[in-house]
Amino acid sequence: MSPDQIAEFRRSMGRFATGITVVTTKLDGIDHAMTANSFTSVSLDPLLVLVCVERETRFHEAVIETGTWGVSVLAADQRRHALWFATRGRPLEGQFMQVPHVAGPRTGAALLVGAVTTMECRTSTSWQAGDHDVLLGEVLELGPVDLQADPLLYWSSEYRTVGPEVPSFRSGTSDDRSGIST
Numbered sequence: 001m002s003p004d005q006i007a008e009f010r011r012s013m014g015r016f017a018t019g020i021t022v023v024t025t026k027l028d029g030i031d032h033a034m035t036a037n038s039f040t041s042v043s044l045d046p047l048l049v050l051v052c053v054e055r056e057t058r059f060h061e062a063v064i065e066t067g068t069w070g071v072s073v074l075a076a077d078q079r080r081h082a083l084w085f086a087t088r089g090r091p092l093e094g095q096f097m098q099v100p101h102v103a104g105p106r107t108g109a110a111l112l113v114g115a116v117t118t119m120e121c122r123t124s125t126s127w128q129a130g131d132h133d134v135l136l137g138e139v140l141e142l143g144p145v146d147l148q149a150d151p152l153l154y155w156s157s158e159y160r161t162v163g164p165e166v167p168s169f170r171s172g173t174s175d176d177r178s179g180i181s182t
Contacts, residue, residue: 017155024070024110025063031110032062035086047139052132067123070109073116074152076161106141118143
């Protein structure tokens with residue numbers, strides 16, 4: 001693929017708004033973390049989610065070895081955490097010193113205080129996809145959901161949050177667009 005095609009693909013995908021997460025794992029007593037927007041729900045029965053992890057990162061090595069991970073869905077006021085954990089080459093030791101967090105009860109993975117919600121997962125399967133691995137995770141534990149917090153979003157190469165609510169369509173009308181699948 002040419003550099004122009006890659007740039008066009010990035011622009012195209014940048015028009016798709018996503019939530020922002022920090023995905024964590026704990027290996028040999030050391031917390032590892034990365035910012036991810038390639039995270040989604042997969043199934044309600046059983047509870048499954050997936051995240052894509054670049055293979056050329058130290059986080060990849062750690063999460064593959066542990067097989068467990070935490071997910072913190074970031075709130076709008078957690079932009080600095082998203083930027084910090086997206087910084088390549090940041091110090092591994094002490095990277096959570098300025099980030100309020102707790103250890104997950106099931107995995108020990110760091111879960112960010114103030115997140116919209118958190119969950120702990122165990123990798124049930126993974127597969128290679130280009131320069132990333134896709135990790136399919138069984139949800140082991142769900143944290144509380146902060147219904148008052150606005151989520152941090154990524155759109156058009158910038159962090160954002162939600163805007164005014166879009167009017168709902170009434171179910172059963174010809175304009176019903178509520179058939180979204182999780």
